Amino acid sequence: MLKIAYDPIYAHPLPEGHRFPMLKYELIPAQLLHEGVIKADNLFSPNLVSEDIILKTHEPGYWNQLRDLTLPVKEQRRIGFPLSARLVEREVRIAKGTIDGCMFAFDHRIAFNVAGGTHHAGSNWGEGFCMLNDQAIAANYLLDSNLAKSILIIDLDVHQGNGTAQIFENEPRVFTFSMHGANNFPSRKEKSDLDIPLPDGVEDDVFLGVLKNTLPQLIKQQKPDFIFYLAGVDVLKTDKLGKLALSKEACKARDKFVFEQCIANKIPVQVSMGGGYSPQIKDIVDAHCNTFKTAADLYF
Numbered sequence: 001m002l003k004i005a006y007d008p009i010y011a012h013p014l015p016e017g018h019r020f021p022m023l024k025y026e027l028i029p030a031q032l033l034h035e036g037v038i039k040a041d042n043l044f045s046p047n048l049v050s051e052d053i054i055l056k057t058h059e060p061g062y063w064n065q066l067r068d069l070t071l072p073v074k075e076q077r078r079i080g081f082p083l084s085a086r087l088v089e090r091e092v093r094i095a096k097g098t099i100d101g102c103m104f105a106f107d108h109r110i111a112f113n114v115a116g117g118t119h120h121a122g123s124n125w126g127e128g129f130c131m132l133n134d135q136a137i138a139a140n141y142l143l144d145s146n147l148a149k150s151i152l153i154i155d156l157d158v159h160q161g162n163g164t165a166q167i168f169e170n171e172p173r174v175f176t177f178s179m180h181g182a183n184n185f186p187s188r189k190e191k192s193d194l195d196i197p198l199p200d201g202v203e204d205d206v207f208l209g210v211l212k213n214t215l216p217q218l219i220k221q222q223k224p225d226f227i228f229y230l231a232g233v234d235v236l237k238t239d240k241l242g243k244l245a246l247s248k249e250a251c252k253a254r255d256k257f258v259f260e261q262c263i264a265n266k267i268p269v270q271v272s273m274g275g276g277y278s279p280q281i282k283d284i285v286d287a288h289c290n291t292f293k294t295a296a297d298l299y300f
């Protein structure tokens with residue numbers, strides 16, 4: 001059964017003047033329900049992740065300032081929206097949704113989080129709409145609980161997974177792979193175990209070609225027993241922040257290829273959404289829904 005973490009707090013509105021698209025988080029499950037791709041019992045509402053689990057990934061100084069809403073204004077600006085108790089709770093809940101998703105993935109081969117993919121958050125900083133790094137928190141949880149020994153993080157969001165790269169830079173049990181626009185945010189990149197920076201304007205064939213030439217080999221070499229997939233749809237040509245030029249079809253083919261590799265190698269996968277900033281919200285929601293539909297078709 002396809003299990004999907006979602007809670008109404010995911011779409012908690014930002015203060016006036018902030019144009020980050022929170023709306024997509026309620027539109028994605030609504031659209032999937034409307035089309036009959038999922039039923040209400042596919043969705044589960046995650047609880048709050050405990051502090052001791054957060055502190056395996058994030059430094060206490062940073063987490064305490066986040067929790068107590070005392071993060072300096074300059075560091076709040078780096079996140080991109082002002083701190084509030086609800087927005088912090090939202091991130092804490094999303095992180096638990098990703099951990100729970102891992103547990104479901106062990107049973108059902110795959111599970112989703114409607115949000116997450118907050119890959120710009122490093123061990124002691126938040127950045128680019130990310131405060132806590134959900135997949136990093138979940139990866140550390142799997143390692144600490146002896147549920148996984150070798151983890152591969154496949155980050156195909158258009159932006160580099162700089163926070164994830166930094167968190168695991170000295171952790172040989174987690175292999176970080178990021179394929180992203182070379183000239184995109186963040187301007188100062190960290191070093192993933194494998195970075196593939198792409199030039200501006202890359203289209204469907206080149207993107208899919210690079211992925212197909214890389215991922216099977218990577219899985220063969222690393223032999224992961226768990227995979228995290230960050231399926232950002234800011235790779236679309238319509239995206240106003242990304243600089244690549246993928247069609248919706250190619251974005252769907254990308255997801256399909258990743259899932260086929262997970263299936264062929266019998267590796268459970270947890271999927272978080274990541275970015276999507278097309279001017280038409282329909283483009284964002286369609287592309288994210290395609291990721292769910294592709295999984296539903298292949299797995300269930």
Ligand SMILES: [Zn+2]
Nearest residue numbers: 157159234275
């Ligand atoms: Zn992104």
